[in-house]
Amino acid sequence: MTIQEFDRRGFLKGLGVLIAGYSVNAELTAQTAAGPPYPVIAPAQVDSWVAIASDGSVTGLTGKCDFGQGFGLVQKQLVAEELGVPFDRVRMIICDTAFTPDQGVSSGSLGHPANFSRNSGLRQALATARETLVRMASEQLNVPVDDLTVDNGMVISTRDASKRISYGTLIGNQRFAATVSNRAIPRDPETYKVLGRSIPREDIPFKVDGTFEYVHHVRVPGMLHGRVVRPPSPDAKVVSVDEASVSRLPGNVRVVVKGDFVGVVADGQWQAIRAAETLKVNWSNVAPLPKFENIHEYVKAQPSRDNYIVRAADMDEKFASARRVITAAYKHPYQMHGSLGTSCAVADVRDGSATIWSATQGVYPQRDSVAVVLGIPANRIRVIHKEGSGCYGINGADTVSYDAALLSQAVGKPVRVQLSRKDENTGAENYGPAYVINLKAAIGDDGLISAWDYEGWTLSKGGRPNAANPGNIPTGALVGRPTPPVVPTATPTVAAAFNNNSNAASAYGTGCVGGACGGTGRIRSERVLVHTIQSPFFTGPLRSPNRLQNSFANESFMDEVASALGHDPLIFRRMHLSDPRMIDVMHEAAVAAKWESRPSPKRGNPRTGVVTGRGMAILLYEGDNGYSCVIAEVDVNQASGAIVVKKFYQSQDSGPVSNPDGLKNQMEGGTLQGMSRAMREEVRWDDFGVTSVDWRRYNAFRFGEFVPEFVNVLLDRKGETQMGAGEGTITIAAAAIANAVFDATGARLREVPFTPDRVLAALRARPA
Amino acid sequence: MAEIKLTVNGVAHTAAVDPEMPLLFYLMDDLKLNGPKFGCGLAQCGACTVMVNGEATRSCTYPCSEAAGKSVMTIEGLGTAEKPHPLQQMFIEEQAVQCGFCISGVMLHGKEFVDKNPRATRDEIIAGLNGVMCRCYAHARMVRALERYAEGLRT
Numbered sequence: 001m002t003i004q005e006f007d008r009r010g011f012l013k014g015l016g017v018l019i020a021g022y023s024v025n026a027e028l029t030a031q032t033a034a035g036p037p038y039p040v041i042a043p044a045q046v047d048s049w050v051a052i053a054s055d056g057s058v059t060g061l062t063g064k065c066d067f068g069q070g071f072g073l074v075q076k077q078l079v080a081e082e083l084g085v086p087f088d089r090v091r092m093i094i095c096d097t098a099f100t101p102d103q104g105v106s107s108g109s110l111g112h113p114a115n116f117s118r119n120s121g122l123r124q125a126l127a128t129a130r131e132t133l134v135r136m137a138s139e140q141l142n143v144p145v146d147d148l149t150v151d152n153g154m155v156i157s158t159r160d161a162s163k164r165i166s167y168g169t170l171i172g173n174q175r176f177a178a179t180v181s182n183r184a185i186p187r188d189p190e191t192y193k194v195l196g197r198s199i200p201r202e203d204i205p206f207k208v209d210g211t212f213e214y215v216h217h218v219r220v221p222g223m224l225h226g227r228v229v230r231p232p233s234p235d236a237k238v239v240s241v242d243e244a245s246v247s248r249l250p251g252n253v254r255v256v257v258k259g260d261f262v263g264v265v266a267d268g269q270w271q272a273i274r275a276a277e278t279l280k281v282n283w284s285n286v287a288p289l290p291k292f293e294n295i296h297e298y299v300k301a302q303p304s305r306d307n308y309i310v311r312a313a314d315m316d317e318k319f320a321s322a323r324r325v326i327t328a329a330y331k332h333p334y335q336m337h338g339s340l341g342t343s344c345a346v347a348d349v350r351d352g353s354a355t356i357w358s359a360t361q362g363v364y365p366q367r368d369s370v371a372v373v374l375g376i377p378a379n380r381i382r383v384i385h386k387e388g389s390g391c392y393g394i395n396g397a398d399t400v401s402y403d404a405a406l407l408s409q410a411v412g413k414p415v416r417v418q419l420s421r422k423d424e425n426t427g428a429e430n431y432g433p434a435y436v437i438n439l440k441a442a443i444g445d446d447g448l449i450s451a452w453d454y455e456g457w458t459l460s461k462g463g464r465p466n467a468a469n470p471g472n473i474p475t476g477a478l479v480g481r482p483t484p485p486v487v488p489t490a491t492p493t494v495a496a497a498f499n500n501n502s503n504a505a506s507a508y509g510t511g512c513v514g515g516a517c518g519g520t521g522r523i524r525s526e527r528v529l530v531h532t533i534q535s536p537f538f539t540g541p542l543r544s545p546n547r548l549q550n551s552f553a554n555e556s557f558m559d560e561v562a563s564a565l566g567h568d569p570l571i572f573r574r575m576h577l578s579d580p581r582m583i584d585v586m587h588e589a590a591v592a593a594k595w596e597s598r599p600s601p602k603r604g605n606p607r608t609g610v611v612t613g614r615g616m617a618i619l620l621y622e623g624d625n626g627y628s629c630v631i632a633e634v635d636v637n638q639a640s641g642a643i644v645v646k647k648f649y650q651s652q653d654s655g656p657v658s659n660p661d662g663l664k665n666q667m668e669g670g671t672l673q674g675m676s677r678a679m680r681e682e683v684r685w686d687d688f689g690v691t692s693v694d695w696r697r698y699n700a701f702r703f704g705e706f707v708p709e710f711v712n713v714l715l716d717r718k719g720e721t722q723m724g725a726g727e728g729t730i731t732i733a734a735a736a737i738a739n740a741v742f743d744a745t746g747a748r749l750r751e752v753p754f755t756p757d758r759v760l761a762a763l764r765a766r767p768a
Numbered sequence: 769m770a771e772i773k774l775t776v777n778g779v780a781h782t783a784a785v786d787p788e789m790p791l792l793f794y795l796m797d798d799l800k801l802n803g804p805k806f807g808c809g810l811a812q813c814g815a816c817t818v819m820v821n822g823e824a825t826r827s828c829t830y831p832c833s834e835a836a837g838k839s840v841m842t843i844e845g846l847g848t849a850e851k852p853h854p855l856q857q858m859f860i861e862e863q864a865v866q867c868g869f870c871i872s873g874v875m876l877h878g879k880e881f882v883d884k885n886p887r888a889t890r891d892e893i894i895a896g897l898n899g900v901m902c903r904c905y906a907h908a909r910m911v912r913a914l915e916r917y918a919e920g921l922r923t
Contacts, residue, residue, distance in 0.1 A: 210803025210844040703899065704900075
């Protein structure tokens with residue numbers, strides 16, 4: 001059976017009987033087929049993760065979804081690997097609240113830590129399942145457990161290969177009825193046969209032949225089409241809705257109003273679009289937004305919620321005794337996920353229960369929060385993940401799922417909603433927030449950095465939805481659910497514990513708080529203070545949230561200090577690092593790039609015309625979740641201010657590599673998206689609303705301009721625990737490019753995006 | 769409503785539609801084709817691309833009335849997962865996809881350009897895709913797939 005058939009069946013059967021012929025245990029299948037209330041999928045039970053049919057086919061169940069990165073594939077490799085069954089005998093059911101365990105949100109490069117690392121969900125359940133099968137076989141074959149091995153879906157005696165029994169015979173169609181054991185021993189990555197191989201993605205043939213079903217193609221019988229009419233300004237309220245304005249339109253148009261949520265439903269998609277465009281809604285006047293041009297001054301002037309990541313006691317002393325103090329300020333704009341396909345969901349809310357097909361990153365958080373929005377108990381709601389257009393974080397997937405659910409509930413029929421481009425860009429997203437970051441380094445008598453001082457300001461509003469806070473996303477707020485405000489605090493005096501999840505602390509500090517040290521570097525005197533203020537726009541995780549903005553600043557600043565002191569950027573970094581894996585990942589990329597050891601800027605480059613340069617940046621993502629290095633080679637046209645990145649060399653160490661080609665695909669896409677964000681992307685607005693309404697006004701990188709080439713280096717460390725890998729290179733692309741531009745020209749870019757105007761201004765600001 | 773006769777992937781159809789409706793919605797909702805997709809509705813990204821009488825066309829802004837009497841091909845018309853077109857084969861071999869939502873624009877604009885310019889260089893292929901978007905940024909692999917497709921045309 002092909003993936004495509006599986007997919008279609010999965011969705012069709014979602015309406016009633018489910019996944020016939022699949023080896024999910026019969027009891028659970030029957031319960032789900034009977035409809036709500038749905039059973040609880042207990043993560044402590046092996047049966048929640050794996051099922052074996054009598055023909056020996058295996059179904060793996062997981063709550064970490066695939067958004068087009070191939071994470072479904074590597075989880076399937078894991079199932080085959082841990083159980084010792086042929087890869088093509090495994091099927092996966094991914095992110096469906098009726099079948100898969102609650103693994104929260106699939107984000108933050110946490111897929112591998114959650115399901116592949118030591119004592120993690122799926123891997124540990126599979127190890128328990130394998131040991132259970134071996135024990136069962138031991139009894140049946142009358143062979144001691146220690147003399148048994150597994151291969152090809154069978155338990156086999158190592159002394160007499162004729163003594164063997166298949167998994168299908170042992171447990172086919174029955175429950176394991178076992179608890180996941182922390183004592184079960186997963187396979188040693190050194191012995192992996194299925195993981196560690198570049199098995200091709202199984203979805204790609206169906207994506208390129210056009211038959212793959214995205215959430216956009218869920219077609220439920222009797223389904224209607226909806227659109228939402230969103231407020232023109234973030235805080236505008238509905239004054240009145242003129243339903244008569246659409247009464248003559250074709251397609252049985254219905255208007256739905258709930259608080260400030262205004263939607264239309266029609267028979268056809270085009271009819272719903274016309275109705276949404278035509279419907280007259282009066283919105284309240286609102287106070288003007290903070291000025292786009294002054295956002296970075298604005299953010300520093302507001303009352304803030306403050307938090308120290310680390311605060312050494314001797315900061316003032318170090319700066320007072322410094323041989324030299326170097327400072328710089330960096331700015332980052334608001335950016336959007338800007339999924340290529342606008343967000344879409346289908347919901348069927350009837351008779352006090354609901355089924356929602358959604359491209360959400362968290363089927364359970366969506367189920368629990370939509371329960372509040374709809375007033376339906378969570379156990380009567382089923383959320384089924386269907387792949388959407390790549391999301392890159394919390395794009396409009398959750399908001400559009402609320403839209404579809406609210407409209408379906410109002411009309412009592414299944415409703416599909418796909419947003420307009422303008423709605424996607426201006427009203428449905430939780431943007432990545434703007435930042436201002438001031439950095440200051442004290443240089444000691446030994447010529448090294450003796451103290452590192454970070455002070456950052458950012459903005460926040462809402463975030464991921466959960467049962468307590470459906471108002472964290474735009475549609476939740478439209479139906480009157482509160483969005484918890486940022487509550488200003490007095491600045492604390494100490495850090496609670498070192499947690500570098502946001503990479504606000506640089507790679508070069510010891511990260512010591514209360515005697516425990518979590519950093520990768522040697523600088524003992526560190527202060528990292530983050531101020532958060534209320535954002536005028538919804539914000540939330542956009543690929544490498546906060547880490548990307550912080551790493552742009554930290555990794556640019558390290559380059560500035562190296563240059564100011566006349567050091568090669570790699571050598572100067574190494575002098576401040578203590579973590580050998582960080583040093584290795586940097587060296588591997590440098591070897592690939594044939595890194596020439598010398599200070600930046602490059603001597604002898606003329607101050608006119610096109611010049612070339614190279615720059616690097618490094619990262620331990622989230623402070624503990626994957627090492628990366630990116631080196632960029634750029635051309636800078638000093639007349640036009642245009643930057644062309646010619647080539648990226650990049651390395652990654654995330655422990656054992658699950659699928660080398662899949663990892664390279666993620667690294668390449670991440671870096672190029674990082675380049676687009678560094679050079680092009682910026683949400684803009686006027687007094688009353690966001691003006692980046694389409695791809696002309698949100699100027700993301702696209703085909704037509706030069707596409708850099710990639711050299712990827714994978715450090716496959718089978719003895720280490722599995723870390724995240726998808727977000728590393730995107731995080732440091734901006735600093736690598738800015739550092740390369742500096743190397744080429746001596747001009748320093750401290751504000752994203754690096755538009756030609758900003759490049760020209762930086763060129764003009766060079767010392768004569 | 770109007771009755772519009774057109775051919776889609778070699779099959780004759782009579783569409784009973786609002787003639788102003790973009791062709792995309794007829795393909796997607798009436799014919800239940802998944803290949804052309806709604807990305808922006810503004811002909812800015814390429815996700816909805818189809819070939820109309822052999823020319824890459826953005827179906828999200830192309831009214832059904834314009835399609836009357838014409839021959840439309842979506843990526844479903846190229847080949848299947850079992851029997852892929854050489855272009856699809858190259859995208860599979862290069863694993864030149866992440867989410868894949870953009871693929872109609874990349875493949876059909878790419879095919880149109882490379883079929884006319886089989887000797888195109890890497891830079892020319894990139895320029896030939898001008899205006900097409902992929903937000904997962906699988907660009908490098910996509911360009912390689914198109915370069916290899918061009919190579920196949922030359923031999």
